[in-house]
Amino acid sequence: MASKSDRTRNPLIDQLAEELEPVRPITFRSGAILIALALLVTVLGVEIVDGLWRGIIAGEASAFFLIANGLLLVLGIASASSVITMAAPRVGNAHDGPKWAMAMAAVLPVAAFVTLLGHDHGLSQMIDDPYNLTCFGSALMASILTAGALVLWLRRGAPVSPDKAGLHIGVASTALGSLAYGLACPIDNVVHLGVWHAAPVVVGALIGRYALPRLLRW
Amino acid sequence: MIANEQSLVRLMIASQKGDKQSYAVLLTEVQLWLERYFSRRCPPHQIDDLVQEVLLALHKKRGSFDPKRAFLPWLAAIARYRWIDHLRKVYRNSEDALEDFDAPEDSEEETVIARLSLERMFVHIPDKQAEVIEMVKIEGLSIKEAASRSGQSESAVKVNIHRGLKKLSALVEKAE
Numbered sequence: 297m298a299s300k301s302d303r304t305r306n307p308l309i310d311q312l313a314e315e316l317e318p319v320r321p322i323t324f325r326s327g328a329i330l331i332a333l334a335l336l337v338t339v340l341g342v343e344i345v346d347g348l349w350r351g352i353i354a355g356e357a358s359a360f361f362l363i364a365n366g367l368l369l370v371l372g373i374a375s376a377s378s379v380i381t382m383a384a385p386r387v388g389n390a391h392d393g394p395k396w397a398m399a400m401a402a403v404l405p406v407a408a409f410v411t412l413l414g415h416d417h418g419l420s421q422m423i424d425d426p427y428n429l430t431c432f433g434s435a436l437m438a439s440i441l442t443a444g445a446l447v448l449w450l451r452r453g454a455p456v457s458p459d460k461a462g463l464h465i466g467v468a469s470t471a472l473g474s475l476a477y478g479l480a481c482p483i484d485n486v487v488h489l490g491v492w493h494a495a496p497v498v499v500g501a502l503i504g505r506y507a508l509p510r511l512l513r514w
Numbered sequence: 515m516i517a518n519e520q521s522l523v524r525l526m527i528a529s530q531k532g533d534k535q536s537y538a539v540l541l542t543e544v545q546l547w548l549e550r551y552f553s554r555r556c557p558p559h560q561i562d563d564l565v566q567e568v569l570l571a572l573h574k575k576r577g578s579f580d581p582k583r584a585f586l587p588w589l590a591a592i593a594r595y596r597w598i599d600h601l602r603k604v605y606r607n608s609e610d611a612l613e614d615f616d617a618p619e620d621s622e623e624e625t626v627i628a629r630l631s632l633e634r635m636f637v638h639i640p641d642k643q644a645e646v647i648e649m650v651k652i653e654g655l656s657i658k659e660a661a662s663r664s665g666q667s668e669s670a671v672k673v674n675i676h677r678g679l680k681k682l683s684a685l686v687e688k689a690e
Contacts, residue, residue: 312537
């Protein structure tokens, strides 16, 4: 094996040192600002296109509306934080937060299905809801900007678990997207929120887990 | 003696600002550290290639180092990521055998390296998977030879390698 003095003459090191340009280091703060801006622009977009539901401020929203959107917010923040951290890898990082937040948010669809079981016309209530697909599709559309920002962030960084990173991007962007569009949706019953505002997160998780890793490998 | 954590952080911060001299010193220290790091899990003649790959990865992703955090855990994560990539690419080569090669012992960094080590990752995958990955991807045995030595069928060896590498890739940041 070569000695240390030989190693110092490694031509690759000379070349890399010669090519060195200053870089701005990645910090959690800059990632958080980027995602917060993406969410803010999304909410503004929802306000322009559909108009936010003024009933929220007027106190007309049901408790379940606030709980459901609160759970989506917590899930979105937990998953987005995990993604932001993944850009600067280190042995010792744990990304368990989103796992517990996902379990917590799973209360939404479970509550919806339990409610459906207790109603004679539960299934028809779920299917006949005229706004179901509108909310589902709009929530996915409202996820695109945040998802793009998270992908760009990770491509600038060095994610070492692309599969997990893809999953967390999918969950974070759709949870925040569903929340953003949810602020324009005045339907605040358990079934609508538990099924049609939670379903985009499941779809986002699947897309993120299976479609995004190829964009994140380096 | 490889530079300590604080020195490496200072060198990396200076490098991110464009200080070429600090960067050359840093890369030289990193090279020495990586040679020791990979020595237990790589045949000696493959170490140079792997070290070069990690140096290039470090250069490309140098912006991903957060100056407020430790340097070696960051470097180890990148090294593990590249190592798993390397394992996927390795094909049987009789010259690849590790045989009786042992890493040089060094007292002070042992604790740090042990915590960040590649061996630590094997603890988290089933023994059957770790065993055949070691035989085929590290020692260079053929599937048939690994099946014979491990007592697993050839298809089980292939499946266990595939599943084991998949699990390893999810453990890059695992410390304990």
